[in-house]
Amino acid sequence: MIARATAAARQLLQTAKPPSAQLTFDVGSSATDVGHLREIVRANAANKPGVYRMRNTHGELLYVGKSKHIRTRLLSYFRLPWPEHRHARMLRETSVIEWDYISNEFGALLREVRLIRSYLPRYNIRSARPLDKWWVISIGEGPAPRLRVQRASVAAASRNARGSVIGPFANRRVLVEALRVLNDALGLRDCTERVRLILRDAGDLFDERYHPALVRKPGCHRYETRRCLGPCVSGCSSSEYQVQLSRARAVLEGRDNSPQQLLMDEMSAASAALSYERAGWLRDRLAALQSLEAQLMRVREALSKPTCTYAVPGAAGDHWLYLIKDGRVAGEASLHDPGAIARLEALEQSPSTSVAISPHADQLDELLMIEQWFRTRPGEHAFTSPTVRQALAHFHQSVLPAE
Template identity: 30%
Template sequence: MSQLDLRTPASRDGAAPPAPPVQGTFDELGTPLRSTTFVVVDLETTGGSPAAGSRITEIGAVKVCGGQRLGEFQTLVDPGCPVPPFVAVLTGITDAMLLGAPTIEAVLPAFLEWAGPDAVFVAHNAPFDMGFLQHACRETGVPWPGRRVVDTARLARQLVTRDETPNCKLSSLAAFFGATTTPNHRALADAQATVDVLHGLLERLGGIGVHSVEELVTYSARVTPQQRRKRHLADRMPTAPGVYVFRDAQGRALYVGTSRNLRARVRTYFTASEPRRRMREMVALATSVDAIVCATPLEAEVRELRLIAELRPRYNRRSKHPERQVWLKLTDEAFPRLSLVRQVRDDGGAYIGPWSSSQSAEQAMAAVHEAFRLRQCTPRLSLRVRTSACALAGMGRCGAPCDGSETREDYAVHADAVRQAFTADVRPAVELLEARICALAAQERFEDAAAARDRLAALLRGASRVQRLRALTSVPQLLAARARDDGGWELAAVRHGRLVGAAAVPPGVHPRPHADALVATAEQVEPGPGPLPCAGAEEVERVLAWLETPGTRLVELEGTWASPAFGAGGPRRRLDAATEADVVPFADRRPLLTSSRPAAGWERVG
């Protein structure tokens, strides 16, 4: 159980204290290569792609452990179709040879049982062989065991130079490593040659510090020796969900990340390929890694967001500056106007957003100005002092409340329509903007139509986001549970959109006492102003994503969790789907909102 106290020792007193000694478990040491059973497999097929109708004609495999061959498996397979002549010439397998051979339905279960439950599959050009085996499993209804897979071709491309062998074909590598069997496009012989190639590659990997299966399957030659020498920093990481913090010699946070398995994830920074240049820079500067174990993966995600915002790590890019997000605000004054702001205040204004860029917020503002006759001037207007009207009044895009042409009551109609679009009913804005887009398309002004579509999309994204967030942040308290694969439960307590507690219930234990204790000890919150009273937008969205995952159950709900029936969510999803499918949204004359929705009121979502 956790109350989410996110202050690490470094954040409390500015320096990271030395970590206490931790006795690691055998599970955290990785699987040694010397005690790992490898099943080296090779297939012969009727063609190059199972999706195109090619089928397996022969399976050959060799089981090895600690350099010793434990057994062999070989069988022809009736593919149920003729063998193409060029394949028969290449492999020597003819239709006559396959008469009376077992089908894949009989061979596949026997092969998987012979391979054993813990073996690591090895193949030369593994995507080809594993692709055929997985396709056969899907066709026959046999569950694919999901084993680790080692590709000797990929390893050879990183470990063997062109000076040593001109290419990484199996025949070339077998000759280079002195294989006792010559590959001849028959499954068992090729598998036997691959065994010798595997042992030659493992010998080279052992010289550079790769001694476990986990390091083998993630190995990349792009990892520098300096990075690999720091892999001891992952030795004391637990195999549990949580957050990790890389720190430099002064104890300053360099990077914050999260994982369901801290040890496995941190180890990849020192043993696997990292395409991001800044991450390689970060690893070069790192001298320690702190681990914060969390009760559930959701708690780890939330801790990561809060720590990034608190510590501002140099090498994190996302989530580091939540205060830079932009909101679109309808002001609360005699003649309301739109304004872009970075802070939500308790001043009676209506807000939508936030957006990560000012450009998107400006597009949404332009969309509102197109749909409604709001004034676009910035000064606060007085009911007594009159000023001259601007050009927008002459163009019919503003009622000119500044010179008294529009009364406060008449102007309030426009402001109320905008407020409704922000909070409840976006249909009037969508209909007006959609008509504008269609008119531009009919005039073949396609670039202008696309620009108008982008403005509508920005408005819908901002409005739908705040409506979705507000639906959860208005709930005083919510308790939810999700069943884990091992039979236990994950619990989450949420107050006004903020994760205030998380717990993991072991298998076989009744979750009710844990749920009661979690609610009783959860963080107390005091709601602030605006649509995000207790947590940032990213945290609320992470919580929402967890709550909306199939299998999550609402245990307790105080208040109502609901979204507006005619909100922006539906039109946004439809517009996004049309854009993803390369369909021109303004060419679709159907209304964006279906007529099957309720005529009024609110739609319950939880």
């Protein structure tokens, strides 16, 4: 079934492309007649909803935008003051304008998000982006990776970064404090990538560079206070570190609460010994982990929402089905394409990955877009159904008879 679902996903990507139009002109030329270009746009672009793109002479994608009225939006660029307005300056760099007509606003917004994710256009990056308001915990790869807090937009833009991300979260302060406690509890490092790692592996016992008799200074006090395994001073092997990292993943996925339980036991022991100052310190550390768990529960809830099919009526009878799975759009199909609908049903049966860890940071924007769409438009929930077949039945009973 997994192979079948993968093939279905590939075919859906090929069939779901909307019709495109392209207009080529040399805006950067000093001889360009902007008024004439405006008339060309007016004559070629229709006032329909969709997504537009601007490219320079080298084919670089400069900007992606969406509009309910493509022609009106494109014409508005020619009225901007130059060189004061940055979009007017962008227009001077543009040599190709492309647009896709998309019959519904949800589909246009989805395509805009995915194009920005894929190409990171210069003029979109400079503008305010939703991911700038959110934070993630990133888990790197390698023999001794660390947990760190990053802006979601930075994690999404790190094309060469490997590993996983957890999130998104709204409160950075809670994350930083909770990670400090979690790192201390599990002995994970929190130093920068510039710190040289000297891991102890089986063969290293015979290497004089790693001999226990040698004195090496740790990079910080955490190893000396037994809060870090010490991968910088051969204090652990790669496998020993990975065991603790796996425990951290389990905590973040809600499968292990042993760090919280340990803090509770230590706090009870400190209170029994009348060590109230230490008990208060342990209480604050426990509260940090509990705050993190509360945020993680919200993330897991968003990712584990049941699979549903969103049936969206479109202009001129161009209706679409969107399969929402694990907080993202897993596939889409036109109501008038039986083959695409069959592939959507196959994709519906593929296993879910409903955990707090998202494998791709740059997909967080899609999750946030979908969450905001339904939060700001609660009436749209009426167009969702548990399965593709039920969505089709709803369409045939409610929407199509009214046309």
